[in-house]
Amino acid sequence: MTERILVVDDEPGILHALQRLLRQGLVDGNGQRYLVDECASGELALEHASVHVYALAISDYRMPEMNGVDFLSALRRLQPDCQRIILSGYTDLNGLIRAVNEAGITRFIAKPWTDYELLSAVREVLKVRELTLESRRLADIVRTQQGQLNAHEAELRRLERMEPGITHVNWAEDGSFILEDPDDARS
Template structure:
C-alpha cells in the first residue's frame, strides 16, 4: 500500500503544482509512488486525515478560516507520526515560531520554492520519520524481549502506528462501545 502525502493550500494552482511535483519527482524507499491528496482548506484536510493515514502534510500558512499552524496542530493530535511542513510566501517570524512550537513542523519552505530544494527537504523529512518509526518498533521489540511490556501492548503500539486512533475505544455507560462515523466527529 502506497504511503500518502497531504497538501493543503487555498490556491488551486499551487495545489496542482505541488501534486505534480510530488507525484513525479518523489518515490518511496520501495520504489513505489506516494499517493498525493490535495485539499483547499484545513477543515477538509482534517476530514481526510480522519479517513487516511499520512506520512507527511504540507500546508500553506495563510489560508482563510484556518491557517496552516492551526491545521497542523490539529493534525498533530490526530496523527502524531505524520510529519509536517509549512509553505509560505510570508516571512513572519512569530508565525514561524508558533509553527515550530505548536505544530511541531519539520521544515519551513518559502514560496516560491525551487523544485530540487523542496523535493530534497521532503525526502529528508520522510527519511527521518521512517527512522524514528523503525527505532520505536525496535525499542518495543527489546522491551518485549526484556519483559518490560507484554506482547499485547507491543501489538497495540504497532496497530496504533499503522492506524492512529484505532486502539482508542469510546465506551457507553452500559459497557457497550460506541461506533462513530468519521464524518460525524467535530473538532
C-alpha cells in the first residue's frame, strides 16, 4: 500500500512546490514514491482525511477560515497516527506553543525553507512514525502471547492503525448499526 502525505496551504505556488519536492525527494521503506495530496484549505483537507489515511500532514500556519493549528488539531482527532508539521513565515511563539500542545506537531519549519532541511525533517518524522507503529505492533504480539491481549483485540488495533475509524460502529437504539454516507459527514 502506497503511503500518502497531505500538504495544506492557501498559496497555490507553495502547494505545488511542496508537492513536487516531496514526490521527487521521498521514497517509503518499500522504495515507492509517496502519494502527495494538496489542499488549499483546512476544510478541504479534512474531507480528504475522512477518505484517505495519511502518514504525514504538512500545513501552513496562517490560512483564512481555518488556521493550521485548528486543522492539525482536528486531523489529530481523526487520524492520531498521522504525523503533523507546521510551516510558517511568521514567528509567533504563542501560536507555536499552541501547535505543540493542541495539534501535537512534531516539527515547525520556517518559510522560506531549504529543500534539504525540509526533506531531512520529513524523513526523520516519517521514520519515527514507522518505528512507533512497528513498536506498537510488536508490543501487541507480546501482550497476545502473554495473555494480556486476546487475538480479537490485537486484530482490532491492527485494523484501526490501517484505517482509522474502521472499528467504530454507530448503534441505533433497536440494536441495528447505522451506516453513514460519507457525503453527509462533509456537509
